[in-house]
Amino acid sequence: MINLKGSPTPWSYLLIRLLFKFVLKIFYGTIVVENAHLIPETGRPCIVSANHSNSLTDALLLVTSIPSKKRNMLRLTAKATQFGRSTFTSWLIESAGTVPIMRRKDSADGTVDNTEAMRKLVEALEMGDAVCLFPEGMSRYHPTIAPLKTGVARLVSDVLSRNRDDPEFEVSVMTCSVTYMHRQHFRSDVLVTFHPPMTFRVKEHPELLAPVDYNHIRQITAQMHQAISSGTIDSPTWDLVRTAKVALRIYAPLGTRMSLGDYVRGIRTFLDAFKLAESLSAETGEQIVEDHKSARQVIELRNDLKAYQDQLVRWGVKDDRIRRPLSRRTVSSRMFIRLIWSIVLFTISLPGLLLWFPIFATTFYAVHNFKKTGPIFDTWDEIAQYKLVYGLFSGVLVWFTAVVLTWPIAPFTFVLVPAFMWITLRWFEDAVSAFRAFTALLRLWRVGKPALKRMRDKRDDLHSRVMNLALSAGLPENPETYFAERGGREKGRVKGPWDSTRRYFSIRRRRKRDWNETLRLYDKVDYPDEDT
Template identity: 75%
Template sequence: MAPARSGSPTPWSYVLIRWLFRFVLKIFYGSIVIENTHLIPPTGKPCIVCANHSNSLTDALLLVTSIPTKRRNQLRLTAKATQFGHKTFTSWLIESAGTVPIKRRKDYADDSEADNSGAMLKLMEALEMGDAICLFPEGMSRYHPTIAPLKTGVARLVSDVLSRNRDDPDFEISVLTCSVTYMHRQHFRSDVLVTFHEPMTFTPKNNPEMLAPVDFNNIRSLTAQMQEKISSGTLDSPSWSLIRTSKLAARMYAPLGTQMTLGDHVRLTRTFLEAFKAAQDIHKEHKGETTEETAEIDAASEQILQLRDDLKIYQDKLAHWGIKDDRIRFPLPRHTILSRMFIRLTWFLCLFVISIPGLLLWLPIFATTFYAVHNFKKTGPIFDTWDEIAQYKLIYGLMSGLCVWFVAVALTWPIAFITFFLVPSLMWITLRWMEDAVAAFRAFTALWRLLMVGKPTLKNMHEKRKGLYARVMNLALETLELPESPESYFKLSGGKEKGRVRGSWDSSARYFSIKRRRKRDWNETLRLYDQVDYPEEE
């Protein structure tokens, strides 16, 4: 019988960080939807949490706040060693939470300096105490549409821990894979999906192939399984353009207004993404072959690739005009457009006016984060800086927000006991009003652009969309075997707590809740234009 383990005690700074950033993350992101927390091994069971890594420190903070305290008392983090030893808030934050420094070869001129044997020993000891540790097997954070090939470090760590405990045949260690999907990772009030997968469990008794001396093929096999699990829960694409096209296909199949969870939306988008990727791979594989069998396969893949290209052209035109597919789906008469423009503009002005007092409090925060991010972008190319933008916004937003709060309380000292609660409450409801005000103005500008495009052009686009829609539905039903009625299917699937508000009463009742879900489109952010494009790859 394996001895009982209780895990390491939780540092007070870790409790503070978890509480503080749970609040900050829910301010910065519109919805954080967490799936399958029941799969997380409880405290006392050694566990390695592995996830894709595209958003620097934000990924770690998101995992820390996503794991319920009822399941794990803490998650031991790792971070690149270059973030330690500085007199900055970020450095203090990392060190005080018990984070283990990892030396990356790219950060050292001499490979001998990148020695992580001490760090690995600390991680093994933590696991043997029953802790959960967090590792990002891609090896580095990067702004890229595809998941990098995973390093073998996690699999080797599993082998080392099992080998150290080979005398205890029932010693159990789990690898818990997790997929993190940011709809628009660096933009204010975007949405995030965190999906935990079934853990892979290993013991010396059941997995002798992982004991030293281990065949490296077994290490590679475990790493490949991890890659497959992580990729299965997020959007893993060779290009941003393909993600953009897949999102359009998903929106055509399940149009605006379909009551679906964020998890369903991501999985649906991924289904179309995988179809386009498969067609592209088949086309490359059979290029130059002329057998009867390959000709039939090639014809099917060519149809899918042609659909992909036509969808891209269609989306390019929509992006150029600044309108959504839904505006083409249901053409509106001119008088309806004008009346809706009046309603949207009036609603925007009303919400903006009542938001002005709160906006004065938010202004220093927005200005500080904008200035910090603007300067940070100049330090390197997109692929090396954009993965840390959200981190900069969170840290600078938090610090400037706390300053605004304390200064406001100090300036109103005679009634500080009131303003201490009034200031954050005012900022909170201002964010609610501004979210709806921006959405109203975004709708107003989209309707204005409809008028500018002109009726003949819109009619022509409507006819093109009908053809595209028929081809998307044919791909969805005949090839991908998706449900025939997405509106009915997704309304019944998923759960209430997975990022969806059911019915008008629920929506109204949760208006003042920071967890509320009122946006009709998971692609929205707090911007005056629809976010459908990505930076060009470098």
Template identity: 70%
Template sequence: MPQGTTTPWSYALVRLLFRFVLKIFYGTIVVENVDLIPETGRPCIVCANHSNSLTDALLLVTSIPTHRRNMLRLTAKATQFGRRTFTSWLIESAGTVPIKRRKDYIDGKADNSDVMEKLMQALELGDAACMFPEGMSRYHPTIAPLKTGVARLVSDVLSRNRDNPEFEISVQTCSITYMHVISHRQHFRSDVLVTFHSPLIFTPKDNPELLTPVDFANIRTLTSTIQEKIASGTLDSPSWDLIRTAKLAARMYAPLGTMMTLGDHVRIIRTFLEGFKAVDGESTPEKESGIQELRELQADLKSYQDQLAKWAIKDDRIRRPLPRRTILSRLLVRLTWSLCLFVISLPGLVLWVPIFATTFYAVHNFKKTGPIFDTWDEIAQYKLIYGLVSGICVWISAVALTWPFAAVTVFLVPAFMWMTLRWFEDAIAAFRAFTTLFRLLLVGKPTLKKMFEVRKSLHSRVMNLAITKLDLPEDSEQYFSHVGGREKGRIRGSWDSRARYFSIKRRRKRDWNETLRLYDQVDYPDGAFD
């Protein structure tokens, strides 16, 4: 049996560095079903959706455990190679294979035969290759039609090994979901879900339809199957507005504070999204009544969310109205707690300021290099790389300035920076709660009462859709509290909060949509950017 390629030191270094930086940049990275990944020695092609440039590849590299695969042989667009940049060095040193794209050449021609030969040799050695069959990183809410490269590679490898009855190759599909799925997916401390699906396994014996000479219809069928599996685990929508509406419906069905995993949260959003997408499907006289109800529900949810966005408050503030006296007392508590945390964060923020400033400057200049659809999908990549480089410089400088105590500060500095980030994140969350409570006072009790009645009607319609049409559990809070596992997405009481305050796994967030910012981002780009 093939043993796979030994892990290069440069690849191990890249994996270690970005495992660290990704855990800092993203608040939570939840990885599901790693036990489904074929182990080293079994040829495997890992395929995922591609909406965040190099960050997608780094997530896969760090999400696949070393006990499952020695390494993941990456592919990247050829234009990323041969530059005098850190990004280019990073890509090349990790053993990445360049893929030529027709759009990058004036004559529209791109010969990847040598590349495919290298990938086939790697697969026959028992390696895993990573490919993004959309063919490009996209700034769109829908998964682009997949290229047939993966299916053709499977066909070629099977054909080369048609005389080996024990040869098998797997296509390991994966879905990557950024909770801020559009231009805001690069938000610092947002959350990410990485879901691996059951692999598709092919052998020369069981899949003669893929052996040369192959009918191209079989290639297209396999490509469609791969697309369906990838789309089944993430948010695939014809518009940003539909995702926005599905998220609101999901929050109404499973309200803020429901004990559930990030995976379950995404699957609920996707269930509502698929239900709303049915409006644009084929209609029959029997279905027209139900489709009209869905259209009206979508419109009413959009109107309700527009009003919440105008006031900059969450649905949960309407769901559970607070007495004026309670609001005033909580205003004082939230402001005091926020100021206290900010004060103790100040010394450590001195170390973070150069990192934030460098990253902001680099990204600000990068945005000017091209149109929004051609630059925004690479912002997270730039933030990660410039944050890593500037962070290492800050660490080295701090150790150098405290050289007599370097043996201590080499560990103390990153630990102090981590706790500063924790305190600052909690300070921002407390101040965000303060501003929201203040806005409730400005809106006024009569208006909030009217919105409560509007929400009550919407909630009833959402629950009817969820239970009767989408087959979701009737009591979401009770159901998910039993099946959700240990990763709940929030702390579970005051004792848990104190006991786990210094745990790197701890979360103060009550909503998977929160990030390190003073306001909640719920709006999406205009249709012009779809």
């Protein structure tokens, strides 16, 4: 088909994309985008559909992850309750050309009419735009993807039906999986994976033209769910996510040069194995005995991994300290080095931290009060959004104040202040990491050799069982070698000792050995209670 021109890009959209690309790169340590080359170019009607676990942050992440050379803009949708309010968030979504979507849960009588919204989306697609829809229908703090609503598939049917006279007219559904390591924590990591588009043409899909059999709508929705789910961590419970991460860490130990995408897919592999074993053990009736035996073994492994991680948490150490035991002399010398290094970095970071303090204090106060407004599943999905907005406002205020107070040299401080704050953040990250390593070594020193020996024996047993499960699930036999050689020089990878050292001192970003790392004085391995 002949490409359409697409809608012109509003200036506010350009501003938002530039502004939040900067803010997101500060808040999240690494944002890895996979398969951006698959995105249809401007002029080809496209519906971007992703899982929805982080409120407005999901939309901002998609806006900044889609290259401007591929799409000039992504027309967003948002719940209607976000519109018409005297807030920065409301102005933000309205000025970017966002289309309001009404939800039944927000209606007093439970009825809604989104006819006008669907009409606007159809018209945007007919102009060659890309529109963004979150088919779960709502954002929530939960480890599993909710059943998808059929709005995307119905939109495909509507736009094809309106253009039935043009047999070459097409519309694509671009599914996307967004995975946050810890969505609300500062300097955590994010993976954005685009999947091959599902393209529908008038001449090739007459079954989608009105009047349409609703089974075809359900079939498209099921395909979307499968694609989105396959690229992220989709689990019935947080506890299962935690255990799958432990299994992957034993399979591919700390320091394995694994990309963030491979890390997420590895977790997903173990997660699928645990879910399959659970479903097999729950089935009744005649089953193959060998399958049940295998399922019981996997469930036993899952329980033993959980107990192993629980003990690590009680001790406050990582699996790597059990895998590679250190002599008490080595532990003592490393404790000294880590402590001195953390003190040095904290000292040189102190002047810059005075600029960061108002930002940290403002966001902490705002989020602390916001958490009181509702249960975890209904409020924690908006924490990152609050941190981004309040951090942006307080950061700009700090920047403006510093420029005003240094007015005689304002042209210099206008550039130097944000640069100084950035390098401070890099030093502070390394300082926190060094202090976290010191405290872990101190706890390890206190455990004692007999307890560590018993834990090492337990880990050796777990390692052999995890490797058996990994090989049966199709993972490579030698993960450290395989992942070091796999793929190209993508972001988040290091190639060899020299590159590893250079990345560690990189000004752009901290080189992480552990994708689970956040800017915390403790290792973030646990999740909130399920029913809080």
